[in-house]
Amino acid sequence: MENKKKIELYRSMLLIRHFEEKLTELCRIERKLPGMVILCTGQEAVAAGTCAALEKDDVIISNHRSHGHLLAKGAEPNTVMAEIFGKKTGCNKGKSGTLHIAVPEVNALCTTTVVGGGIPIAVGTAFAQQYKKRRQVTVCFFGNGAADEGSFHESLNMAALWNLPVIFVCENNVYSGAQRMEEHTKVKDIAARAAGYAMPGVVVDGNDAEAVFKATTEARLRCLAGEGPTLIECKTYRWRGHGEADHQAYQPKDEIARWMERCPVKKIERELLAAGAISNQEISELEESIAKIVEDAVRFAEESPWPAPLEALDDVYV
Amino acid sequence: MQQITMGQAVRQALAEEMQRDPNVFLAGEGIGVGIHESPVMPTFGLLREFGPDRVKDTPVSEAAIAGLAVGASVLGLRPVVEVMFNPFFTLASDQIVNHAAKLRYLSGGKSSFPMVVRVKTGAGFGAGCQHSHNLEAWAAHCPGLKVVMPGTAADAKGLLKSAIRDDNPVVFIEDMGLYFFPTPVPEGEYTIPIGVADIKRPGRDVTVVTWSKMLGVAFKAAAILSKEGIEVEILDLRTLLPLDKEAIITSLKKTGRLVILHEATRTGGFGGEIAALAVDEAFSYLKAPVKRVTGPDIPVPFSPPLEQFYIPDEHQLVEAVKSVVL
Numbered sequence: 001m002e003n004k005k006k007i008e009l010y011r012s013m014l015l016i017r018h019f020e021e022k023l024t025e026l027c028r029i030e031r032k033l034p035g036m037v038i039l040c041t042g043q044e045a046v047a048a049g050t051c052a053a054l055e056k057d058d059v060i061i062s063n064h065r066s067h068g069h070l071l072a073k074g075a076e077p078n079t080v081m082a083e084i085f086g087k088k089t090g091c092n093k094g095k096s097g098t099l100h101i102a103v104p105e106v107n108a109l110c111t112t113t114v115v116g117g118g119i120p121i122a123v124g125t126a127f128a129q130q131y132k133k134r135r136q137v138t139v140c141f142f143g144n145g146a147a148d149e150g151s152f153h154e155s156l157n158m159a160a161l162w163n164l165p166v167i168f169v170c171e172n173n174v175y176s177g178a179q180r181m182e183e184h185t186k187v188k189d190i191a192a193r194a195a196g197y198a199m200p201g202v203v204v205d206g207n208d209a210e211a212v213f214k215a216t217t218e219a220r221l222r223c224l225a226g227e228g229p230t231l232i233e234c235k236t237y238r239w240r241g242h243g244e245a246d247h248q249a250y251q252p253k254d255e256i257a258r259w260m261e262r263c264p265v266k267k268i269e270r271e272l273l274a275a276g277a278i279s280n281q282e283i284s285e286l287e288e289s290i291a292k293i294v295e296d297a298v299r300f301a302e303e304s305p306w307p308a309p310l311e312a313l314d315d316v317y318v
Numbered sequence: 319m320q321q322i323t324m325g326q327a328v329r330q331a332l333a334e335e336m337q338r339d340p341n342v343f344l345a346g347e348g349i350g351v352g353i354h355e356s357p358v359m360p361t362f363g364l365l366r367e368f369g370p371d372r373v374k375d376t377p378v379s380e381a382a383i384a385g386l387a388v389g390a391s392v393l394g395l396r397p398v399v400e401v402m403f404n405p406f407f408t409l410a411s412d413q414i415v416n417h418a419a420k421l422r423y424l425s426g427g428k429s430s431f432p433m434v435v436r437v438k439t440g441a442g443f444g445a446g447c448q449h450s451h452n453l454e455a456w457a458a459h460c461p462g463l464k465v466v467m468p469g470t471a472a473d474a475k476g477l478l479k480s481a482i483r484d485d486n487p488v489v490f491i492e493d494m495g496l497y498f499f500p501t502p503v504p505e506g507e508y509t510i511p512i513g514v515a516d517i518k519r520p521g522r523d524v525t526v527v528t529w530s531k532m533l534g535v536a537f538k539a540a541a542i543l544s545k546e547g548i549e550v551e552i553l554d555l556r557t558l559l560p561l562d563k564e565a566i567i568t569s570l571k572k573t574g575r576l577v578i579l580h581e582a583t584r585t586g587g588f589g590g591e592i593a594a595l596a597v598d599e600a601f602s603y604l605k606a607p608v609k610r611v612t613g614p615d616i617p618v619p620f621s622p623p624l625e626q627f628y629i630p631d632e633h634q635l636v637e638a639v640k641s642v643v644l
């Protein structure tokens with residue numbers, strides 16, 4: 001991978017990390033953020049690596065753990081933050097909040113909190129891309145838990161049958177709610193299920209952004225060559241609880257510590273330093289500029305007005 | 319009397335019925351080990367008490383969870399399965415709507431399906447429309463199901479025990495807004511019959527028919543109206559299906575005025591059914607138009623001021639009551 005591209009990846013991950021850590025901070029302030037806040041801290045390489053392999057016109061479908069996906073696809077931090085705050089200036093005018101943020105401007109067309117709900121929709125967008133003969137693909141992000149829903153199985157079957165240009169990205173962060181993978185399924189790798197639908201199933205290190213990028217790039221080329229879908233399973237780990245209100249009682253402390261040592265952001269940073277592609281000085285400057293983007297986003301959200309109550313009635317129909 | 323929350327009352331009902339009948343078992347997502355371990359949650363501690371054979375944490379697979387209940391019940395078990403949030407009822411609904419509700423009928427009355435589907439519901443959590451969506455009218459549109467929606471902890475306990483003992487499939491809907499406030503619950507063994515409404519506050523002027531969390535809103539409005547000389551009768555349906563028509567008509571004979579209050583959206587909501595009943599079977603007693611106070615016809619929005627706008631409050635009810643009295 002070219003150094004320039006790799007620095008882009010690094011930058012993308014840093015933005016997600018800062019964004020999510022800021023939200024953790026804000027969640028500690030009582031009544032600052034409404035609702036349940038669900039973060040992807042520690043999983044940045046999946047979002048960044050996948051989206052770096054996509055073009056702007058490619059579509060992503062996301063799930064409840066969406067902030068990383070959206071930012072990596074190019075969503076504006078200001079309006080995403082304002083949406084999380086529930087403000088009028090939020091990208092969905094406060095209708096959606098943290099859990100279902102849609103950013104059609106960057107083709108992040110659906111974020112659903114219904115586990116598995118996005119997978120059939122990705123089949124639909126990929127169908128439209130194929131139907132209109134566009135050189136575009138759809139990426140669908142979902143968790144290991146979602147692979148237990150019927151929608152996963154129906155969708156993979158149909159997508160494979162019709163050679164649809166869709167990449168199923170299973171973000172396996174070990175947990176589904178409070179259940180460990182071995183408590184909710186007997187398979188060791190979700191990717192193994194691809195064989196049941198005659199599509200390639202690939203396991204990648206989900207903490208290695210470059211590996212994720214490569215796997216996605218290959219899958220995308222297959223899609224564009226008309227060879228149909230791929231299931232990519234990214235093995236990663238959820239540093240935080242399911243949501244910020246979750247005290248992680250069921251997550252062994254040493255397990256969290258072990259995975260934190262395998263920090264995806266530090267990994268790429270080390271590699272860039274070793275290759276002489278970036279200096280420590282440049283790293284601090286980059287961190288500073290990213291921290292400022294996030295600070296600005298919070299300020300934008302805080303200073304934005306609430307939606308007026310009657311605005312609740314808007315946007316139900318076209 | 320003990321003071322407990324509705325979540326704790328549900329927990330007592332589950333534990334008592336599991337002790338009483340070894341065929342009762344529980345299944346659902348996170349009902350054993352959850353991400354929010356808290357004594358106010360309805361299945362807290364039951365895994366420890368009854369073990370993993372009877373308290374089954376399941377994969378995220380609503381269709382299979384509901385089907386598990388259908389299949390297990392026809393062979394004599396008494397499953398109580400949980401749907402985490404009302405919108406996920408849609409994923410379980412094939413098994414509940416097309417199977418649980420109809421298989422007895424299809425068997426010519428030979429089989430029965432004694433199962434309970436507990437559904438958590440309600441707006442007010444900033445969780446947005448894919449977690450908050452009251453769909454009780456959907457369930458009530460399915461002959462073959464019973465639909466229970468308690469408004470107090472005491473009712474929840476007695477009704478859930480009846481639901482577990484009932485030989486029909488029962489959809490039992492709990493508003494999570496009631497999980498956090500302790501209210502009086504009788505000590506010891508008791509049940510409350512399904513299909514019987516309850517006058518929670520007698521009054522001569524207007525009948526307010528409501529259920530679930532909106533009962534609290536009705537009480538607040540009644541207190542305000544009472545100061546102005548208007549006495550509201552609050553009729554808590556508790557069960558939507560089978561509907562206690564008798565109780566509604568009896569109250570209307572007395573007051574001649576009807577306001578219906580529910581959190582679910584208006585069009586196609588169960589309030590319409592109550593209004594139709596009043597017009598069909600109590601028309602001659604009515605002295606004023608029937609009014610509804612409901613959620614507006616929108617998905618539940620996320621932003622706090624928008625969500626607050628969605629949820630019906632006592633001021634809307636006061637206005638509606640006054641509009642039929644004055």
Ligand SMILES: Cc1ncc(C[n+]2csc(CCOP(=O)(O)OP(=O)(O)O)c2C)c(N)n1
Nearest residue numbers: 065113114115143144145146175176177406
């Ligand atoms: C249909 C449905 N069932 C249950 C839930 C509750 N729920 C939210 S997230 C979650 C776990 C999902 O795990 P996974 O798909 O692995 O994603 P992760 O949270 O680990 O990123 C559950 C059960 C839901 N949102 N939707």
